[in-house]
Amino acid sequence: MDYVRLHASLRADSPAVTDLAFNRQWTYGELDHLIAGCTALLQEKGVSEGDRVACLSKNRAEFIMLHLASARLGAIFVPLNWRLSAAELEVIIADCSPSLIYGDDLATELKVEAQDIEQLLPQCEKRNPVWPPQPSVDLPSLMLYTSGTTGKPKGVLLSERNLTETAINFCLLGEVEPGSRFLCESPMFHIIGMVTSVRPPLFLGAQIIISDRFLPERTLERLADKDLQISHYFCVPQMALAMRAVDVFDASSLCGLKAIFTGGAPHPEAQIREWLDDGIPIVDGFGMSEAGTIFGMPLNRNLIDQKVGSVGIPTPRLQSRIADESGRALPDNEAGELQLKGDNVTVGYWNRDSVYADSFTLDGWFKTGDILRRDEDGYFWVVDRKKDMFISGGENVYPVEVEAQLVKFPGLKDLAVIGVPDEKWGEVGCLYYVPKEAGWEIDMAELDSFLTSRLARYKIPKKAVAVESLPRNGVGKLMRHELRKLTVSE
Known part of the structure; x- marks a missing residue:
């Protein structure tokens, strides 16, 4: 489903991608030609159907070129998370075994052997462009790594059919038009940065404007820039709050925005209404690596105000239900697991066939592991995130993964990590521990250095609390809900 190729025929001279960090811009005709050159380069380097091509870099236009060139060959693009440690990246790279890795200076810092991404564009320009026959749309073309509840990374496989479905779903919910302009600042190793900020505009022949990172004051300037004319912007609630805290914040300068789209963390109602009072729709939604855009709020400010706190509604292209543990569909306003059916649902987990099979009910519903409820008007509300997981600054943190490292820290007899509320990050990790010696306390600087x-x-806990014992049931299983109660009482 090559929509760049389509728009190169329909609107070759229309702007497609602008890269602000490097002051570069391409029309659809130019972008299609560069992708074709990149396809030739990858072929020359031996990349073929099913191979993995990885990238470790800050946001830049080469992500799009590498991904779409890989897709044209039936290969799989793997954007790597530069926020991980070198040890964590080593595990992921060993798991996906890429044929090629491209990287910027981050690769050097994280001790990852990679080809210089600065040389990719000139190399593509020197190649004779090729347009191979389109592979099956059901082949995976993108792999996004996300940690599982066991703490082991999972490579979520997304096909071109999956990615196009997410594009359609967001276009419908986000009122995307050919004249829309998306500012892409979310890291392009995330579903928001690599898919939701890229595929909807490419689907309709709109424009992507890539920024290397979020800087509150600079981001505000760009959202207000009459030359850039940004219409769609994605962020986590903590980023939206940081923009409002800038000394020069002026909501009236943002009137050109169709909306600010937020997700990935709980969003306080008071913060949502501050934006609404300023005349700016701030639109909460719900999605995941395995299924892309699932729900979204309307862009109508009155509807947002009436349903403040909701993550919105689905499009008719997606089937969703709230079910109990036996798989029985629950009535409105009862909380249960969100389960999905649709062409947006992942085609697999890399090297995790049994885990993938276990992610579905016997009647074919994908089990998200998230607890939601649907109200009588069809709006969905998040009740709880995946079991034990918490979200810090929009990033998923799984306590088991953190605890696996903490057991190596000296002086701890027993330990557990949970997420606790934090004004800046939404949630942060709090370590509850039983010391081996009574009266001993953790030095947070030493803990930080160790991890x-x-x-x-x-993922590193920002708080630590010593306790006499951890709450466990009769078979020794940790009862995290009792720790959460303890946090509330504190």
């Missing part, structure tokens, strides 16, 4: 080489920064 820095083992875990991404956002």
